[in-house]
Amino acid sequence: MPETRAFAPQFVSGRHRDEAAALGMWVFIATEVLLFGALILGYFVYRHLHPAGFAAASSRTDLVIGTANTAILLTSSFAVAWAVEAFSAETRKFCATLLACAIGLGIAFLVLKSFEYRSEYREHLVPGIDFKFDPVHVDGAQLFFLFYFVATGLHALHMMIGIAVLGVMALLINRTPSARHRTALHSAALYWHFVDVVWIFLFALVYLPGRAA
Amino acid sequence: MWRQWIPFWHPGISPHGGDVDLLFSGLLVVSSLVLGLLFFLLALFCVRYRASNPIDRGHQTSKSWHWEVSWTAASLICFLALFVWGASIYFQIFRTPPEELSVFVVAKQWMWKVQHTGGQSEINALHIPVNRPIRLVMASQDVIHSFFIPALRVKHDVVPGRYQDLEITAQVPGHYHLFCAEYCGTKHSGMTGEIVAMEAADYAAWLASQTPSSPLAQEGGSLFRELGCSGCHGIGSKVRAPLLEGVYGKPVPLADGSVVTADDKYIRDSILLPRSQIAAGYEPLMPSFQGKIDEEQLLRLIAYIKSLGGHGS
Amino acid sequence: MTDANYLNAEYSLRSWFFTTDHKRIAILYFASLILFFFIGGAAATAIRIELATPQADLVSSDMYNRLFTMHGIIMVWFFLIPSIPNTLGNFIVPLMIGARDLAFPRLNLLSWYLFMLGGTVTLFTVLAGGIDTGWTFYTPFSTLYSNSYVAVAVTGVFISGFSSILTGLNFIVTIHRLRAPGLTWYRLPLFIWSLYATSIILVLATPVLAMTLVLIAVERLLGVGIFDPAIGGDPLLFQHLFWFYSHPAVYIMILPGMGVINELISCFSRKAVFGYKFVAWASLAIAAVGFLVWGHHMFVSGQSLLASLVFSFMSFVVAVPSAIKVFNWTATLHKGSIHFDAPMLYALAFIGLFTIGGLTGLFLACLAYDVHATDTYFVVAHFHYIMVGGMVTAYFGGLHYWWPKMTGRLYSEYWARTAAVLIFFGFNLTFFPQFVLGAEGMPRRYHVYPPEFQVWNVLSSGGATILAVAYLLPLFYLGYSLFFGARAPANPWNAPGLEWQTPSPPPEHNFDQQPIVTRPPYQYSPDFKAEPQNA
Known part of the structure; x- marks a missing residue:
């Protein structure tokens, strides 16, 4: 056969395949929700046990970088959403450019995040490696920073995967967009938005406690 | 009945x-x-309805x-x-009966250490009088253990980082198994002991025959001075810290407006995590003793604070 | 001379290890599971030999602890959880619903590779010196006190968890999107319903385990962690998170087994399953309520009495749908035409053993008795009745039922029946004495024990010998049938399901024509001839 089928033999049409792919992505996101959900549940249990420690620790986080990163991620999500809208044979360059923007913003996020990690390390806020804190709140604060590093680290890992996925999508679309790329782009965008939403939750949990007036 | x-x-x-x-x-x-x-x-x-049986199979329930x-x-x-x-x-x-006799139990890999309030201590054995409710105050020095007396149909985990109360009463004199029921490492199956339930008179005789180093509260009192607690909590100290005389068993108003009862758990937490529950009207000045004292010293301190006229006054 | 089928299409190693055919992946899983089953079984054998006497005589305490830990980890994560879904499910689901393959064949292959990677890492732990935490990894023992390879073992389980998630995802999408025309939800065989319920649990519970294992590994590596009471952490939080996965995991194990039993009972009594909709929804009810009972593992752990009350109540509630299933299976036999082929013997053994396991589950759900029985051999006996007596028996039953379809060969009926009967009696002899031990108060995970428990332990070890032989038997007669067994016809049991309407073994593309389903499953007409779903 000179021309390969656009969809695998278990499907009856390209549309059929796309529906399956979309459902698969949503199920995957359900899994991810539970993954972060378990962590956030633990966070709330300990915040309930150590309210003062969590507030004190939270006030040591870098609100400026955190806010900047939130803005960056929201913008990148906007770019990705636009890219999905702009997907067509005529506008493929534009679509790829938008994806490149989102990738750039994602990288900016990671760079800022690494600066934040570095300053936290310098301020002796890394549990297990180098942790010094006001003895009044040391326990709760240590738990807070454990959650902080696990949660943001896991989120950063998801960001890297997302950047890689968007990168592949940008290359594919730039070369030859086909109907099957629409679904792939849709799934990638869904993933990217999910990672963004996780960050919004983390932002509220990490930077805001203890900063209320 | x-x-x-x-x-x-x-x-x-x-x-x-x-x-x-x-x-x-x-x-x-x-x-x-x-x-x-x-x-x-x-x-x-x-x-x-075996296949070879030619029986009427009509009128199936639909x-x-x-x-x-x-x-x-x-x-x-x-x-x-x-x-x-x-x-x-x-x-x-798991109800709390009145008129209890308190006994402290410290679980550690791989033994049960029992401290009677009179200062008598035993390892992997617990002597109790029959027909008298015993309140076990249990703590773990390391991992999770579980205090299990099959004959009494009672079991409770001992989780590190907290006190666990458990009420037991034996009604028949005898020797009963004590097991650790929560897997705790290499010699888990060796972490067993014996519950000896005795008539009241025999129990009194047994207590007397043991050579207590000194009553727990007294040992706690000397720890109280050695560890420097008396420097702030003693009468006439310059630092403004709550006096502990008569505090045991009383409600304590906290800085955040709530009220807790000064029981074993509260005192334990106050020593290990002093900033978590600050008594109303005091500055959070006390350092944590986490890692500086072990469970056995803790229970002596508690026995001492308890002896400072908390009961009945 | 046989027609082209999925087995003889290509013979190269590459065609096996890079296959995306669900049938071949099922075979890959099948082969690897045999390996894990016998490794886990070897550990169990050593445990039972050691426990024949009260003293330590075969192994040291450290070794004993490593043995039961390995037995638990391997059997739970590398045999029971993947067993029916990944072998029988992988093979049969697309055939049953008239599909060409699963929705994501490459993901399916990736899932097997992840499984093997996880398994290899875990087995490496054994070679390196073992792990002694018990399969439950309770903190702070696992994180701060154990001197064994906790982080490695946890990594192995973590990786295999992703294999579970991918399998669950694949099944959910497949069952939603790839059903043959006319195959409505209520025309699905009940095996599909139960795998669907299983997949939901796989997808929603496994990530919680993954997160919990990450936290263990973090605590292990940093030496300070989330569950450490010394910094204000709570070891009970670990137990909550762990059982939030691990109790539903029990349903991951048993639901597919129940699904298999539906197929067997209806086929060999030549009758539709009684109360189809109730059985179908009972699976989903178990999956849903199963998420709300985890705290019944913690009645004496120090959780609040009120929490215990709620969890006890929910545990009784979750027993209801299981009871519904047992009653429906029994009612299915009524006015049937019962054939006692080997798969049916396994199915009947399942009903007996599962019911005993389920009823003793009520003992444990009952708060006051659980205080006495938890962490004793009563619990060990109970969950072995469910997982081994129930699940493994169902797995063997399903394997015998679909063996002709999978391999195109017929096995020796005589030996198959012998093995089924041996398994039933060997199993009861092994595990029933453990109920007595537990009721008398022998704690689990005991290497040495007081001598008064010896009688029952000897009985149990004796039964284990029979059980070991019984589990080895299929290896021989099934293995023999692969090479010398008679060729199987397309539909040896005269069953109506779609999987029987294609040759044995099936061709690579499953069906020559897309089947179109016109009637509900289990249509056995009055003269006991099956009417195919797609006729």
Whole structure:
């Protein structure tokens, strides 16, 4: 056969395949929700046990970088959403450019995040490696920073995967967009938005406690 | 008691022991009936409707919902009854009886250390008087252990980082197994001991025969000075810290507006995590003693604070 | 001379290890599971030999602890959880619903590779010196006190968890999107319903385990962690998170087994399953309520009495749908035409053993009795009745039922029946004495024990010998049938399911024509001839 089928033999049409792919992505996101959900549940249990420690620790986080990163991620999500809208044979360059923007913003996020990690390390806020804190709140604060590093680290890992996925999508679309790329782009965008939403939750949990007036 | 009229009822060795055994028998009877009925039906159908048997197979039940509803309802009602029965005894097991005798138990890999308030200590053994509720105050030095006396039908985990109260009463003198029921490492199966339940007179004689180093509260008092607690909490100290005389068992207003009772747990937490619950009107100045004292020293301090006129005053 | 089928299409190693055919992946899983089953079984054998006497005589305490830990980890994560879904499910689901393959064949292959990677990492732990935490990894023992390879073992389980998630995802999408025309939800065989319920649990519970294991590994590596009481952490939080996965995991194990039993009972009594809709929804009810009962593992752990009350109540509630299933299976036999082929013997054994396991589950759900029985051999006996007596028996039953379809060969009926009967009696002899031990108060995970428990332990070890032989038997007669067994016809059991309407073994593309389903499953007409779903 000179021309390969656009969809695998278990499907009856390209549309059929796309529906399956979309459902698969949503199920995957359900899994991810539970993954972060378990962590956030633990966070709330300990915040309930150590309210003062969590507030004190939270006030040591870098609100400026955190806010900047939130803005960056929201913008990148906007770019990705636009890219999905702009997907067509005529506008493929534009679509790829938008994806490149989102990738750039994602990288900016990671760079800022690494600066934040570095300053936290310098301020002796890394549990297990180098942790010094006001003895009044040391326990709760240590738990807070454990959650902080696990949660943001896991989120950063998801960001890297997302950047890689968007990168592949940008290359594919730039070369030859086909109907099957629409679904792939849709799934990638869904993933990217999910990672963004996780960050919004983390932002509220990490930077805001203890900063209320 | 009405239970005495039930066939095969026996009172058990602990106050709730007989009830647990009765519950067990009840569960056994229910299960046997269900299982018997099921096996009977399985056997009956297997024989009667074996393929080689030319029997009339017409008129198969097609409307199934009333069968479904009836056996669903029947099992649900039966299960609910069992639930209520089990729960009512559960609350009996973990209730707090009056007039208790406190005994401290420290679990560590792989032994049970018992401290009587008189200062007598034992390892992997616990001597108790019969027919007297004993309040065990249990703590773990390392991992999770579980205090299990099969004969008394009682068990509770001992989780590090907290005190666990457990009330036990033995009604029959004798020697009973004590097991660690939560896996705790290499010699988990060696972490066993013996509960010796004795008549009150024998118990008193046993206590007297032991050579206590000194009463727990007294040892706690010297620790209180050695560790520097008296520097702030003592009378006439310059630092403004709460006096501890008579505080045990009393409500303590906290800085955040809530009120807690100054029990063993509260005192323990105040020593290890002093900033978590600040008494109202005081500055959070006290350093944490986490890692500086072990469970056995802690319980001596608590015994000392308890002895500072907390009871009855 | 046989027609082209998925087995003889290509013979190269590459065609096996890079296959995306669900049938071949099922075979890959099948082969690897045999390996894990016998490794886990070897550990169990050593445990039972050691426990024949009260003293330590075969192994040291450290070794004993490593043995039961390995037995638990391997059997739970590398045999029971993947067993029916990944072998029988992988093979049969697309055939049953008239599909060409699973929705994501490459993901399916990736899932097997992840599984093997996880398994290899875990087995490496054994070679390196083992792990002694018990399969439950309770903190702070696992994180701060154990001197064994916790982080490695946890990594192995973590990786295999992703294999579970991918399998669950694949099944959910497949069952939603790839059903043959006319195959509505209520025309699905009940095996599909139960795998669907299983997949939901796989997808929603496994990530919680993954997160919990990450936290263990973090605590292990940093030496300070989330569950450490010394910094204000709570070891009970670990137990909550762990059982939030691990109790539903029990349903991951048993639901597919129940699904298999539906197929067997209806086929060999030549009758539709009684109360189809109730059985179908009971699976989903178990999956849903199963998420709300985890705290019944913690009645004496120090959780609040009120929490215990709620969890006890929910545990009784979750028993209702299981009871519904047992009653419906029994009712299915009524006025059937019962054939006692080997798969049916396994199915009947399943009903008996599962019911005993389920009823003793009520003992444990009952708060006051659980205080006495938890962490004793009563619990060990109970969950072995469910997982081994129930699940493994169902797995063997399903394997015998679909063996002709999978391999195109017939096995020796005589030996198959012998093995089924041996398994039933060997199993009861092994595990029933453990109920007595537990009721008398022998704690689990004990290497040495007081001598008064010896009688029952010897009985149990004796039964284990029979059980070991019984589990080895299929290896021989099934293995023999692969090479010397008679060729199987397409539909040896005269069953109506779609999987029987294609040759044995099936061709690579499953069906020559897309089947179109016109009637509900289990249509056995009055003269006991099956009417195919797609006729």
